Structures are given as structure tokens and as C-alpha cells.
Amino acid sequence: MPNPRTANALAAIGSFLQAQQEAGYADETVRLRGTLLTEFLEHVLNEEKTASLIAEELVEPERADSWLDAADAGETRRRNTLTGPDAAAAYDSQRARIQTYNVFTAYLGLDLTRPPRHPGGATVWSQSRPTSCCAPSPYSGPPGPTPPPPSAPPRWPPSSPPPAP
Incomplete structure (x- = not known):
């Protein structure tokens, strides 16, 4: 395949997913990334009413922000949720979109x-951005106290009836 940056965006997504499979990523990860990148491409093509883009055009920051904003507002949702079709995107869904975008742009060499x-939708800018896709959750706090060890290991199933009181 030619340089993925200058390839048709859909072809670049396909070669990216193939590279992810060859690198040993779990099938579920590859499938999710494919779904999210296709959602991104469809959003941009529909918004701009165009038939195709090259990969480098697709990943322009303004287009990524438009997609993330639309997803955050529930506009890219394919299924209903317990809180209704207009519910905001879940934090983990947005995080998966951003991680997928970042890994794809790195694959393109950008x-x-x-x-x-x-x-x-509030952006989190920090002095030291994590370089890994597996950054700690912003919801994790300091570890709590360690519970004391049990005085005796539990017996399950009990081999004899409990002692009478």
C-alpha cells in the first residue's frame, strides 16, 4: 500500500486495522477501533457532504473535534440508551474514541x-501528558486502607456444621 497518509481514508483505516491485527491486538480492540474510525469517517463525510477524503484530511484536528463534540452530544449513537437517545456519551466511550484517534494518527506518522x-466535553490539558494509551483513570484516587487479614481462612464449603452457640 502507498503512504497511508495520502491513501483514501477508508483504505488507510483498513491497513491500520490489518497492522493492529498483525501486531497482536485483541480482536475486540481491533473491531472497536474499526467501528470508531468508520463512525469518524461517516460523520465527516456527512457533515461536509463529500464522497471521500484522504487519511491526512480526515484526521485534521477541527474534524476530530467536530466528531468528538457530535459523539458527546449523542449524535453518532447507533442504539438507544437507558437514559434516552439524547444522552451524552459515556466517559469511557469518549476515551476510547480519543485513544483510537491518537493511535491512528500515530500510525499515519502525524x-x-x-x-x-x-x-x-471539557478538555483536560496537563503539563505532563501520558505517553501511553493506558493512563490512570481521572476517577481513581489514592488507595484506601488495606483491610486486615482474616484471622482464619474461610472454610467453604464447610466440612462440618458450625459449632453450636
Whole structure:
């Protein structure tokens, strides 16, 4: 395949997913990334009323922000949710979109990393951005106290009836 940056966006997504499979990523991860990148492409093509884009055009930051904003507002949803069709996107869904975008742009050889967002679309900029896709959750706090060890290991199933009181 020619340079994926200058390839048709759909072809570049296909070669990216093939590279992910060859790198040993879990099938579920590859499938999710394919779904999210296709959602991104469909959003941009529909918004701009165009038939195709090259990959480098697709991943322009303004287009990524438009897609993330639309997803955050529930506009890219394919199924209903318990809170209704207009519910905001879940934090983990947005995080998966951003991670997928970042990994795809890195595959294209572009430095267009998007920062994580808090629920409601607020961008989180920090002095030291994590370089890994597996950054700690913003909801994790300091570890709580360690519970004391049990005095005796539990017996299950009990081999004898409990002692009478």
C-alpha cells in the first residue's frame, strides 16, 4: 500500500486495522477501533457532504473535534440508551474514541494527539501528558486502607456444621 497518509481514508483505516491485527491486538480492540474510525469517517463525510477524503484530511484536528463534540452530544449513537437517545456519551466511550484517534494518527506518522476529555466535553490539558494509551483513570484516587487479614481462612464449603452457640 502507498503512504497511508495520502491513501483514501477508508483504505488507510483498513491497513491500520490489518497492522493492529498483525501486531497482536485483541480482536475486540481491533473491531472497536474499526467501528470508531468508520463512525469518524461517516460523520465527516456527512457533515461536509463529500464522497471521500484522504487519511491526512480526515484526521485534521477541527474534524476530530467536530466528531468528538457530535459523539458527546449523542449524535453518532447507533442504539438507544437507558437514559434516552439524547444522552451524552459515556466517559469511557469518549476515551476510547480519543485513544483510537491518537493511535491512528500515530500510525499515519502525524503528531496530532488529542488530550483526554472529562464528561461534558471539557478538555483536560496537563503539563505532563501520558505517553501511553493506558493512563490512570481521572476517577481513581489514592488507595484506601488495606483491610486486615482474616484471622482464619474461610472454610467453604464447610466440612462440618458450625459449632453450636
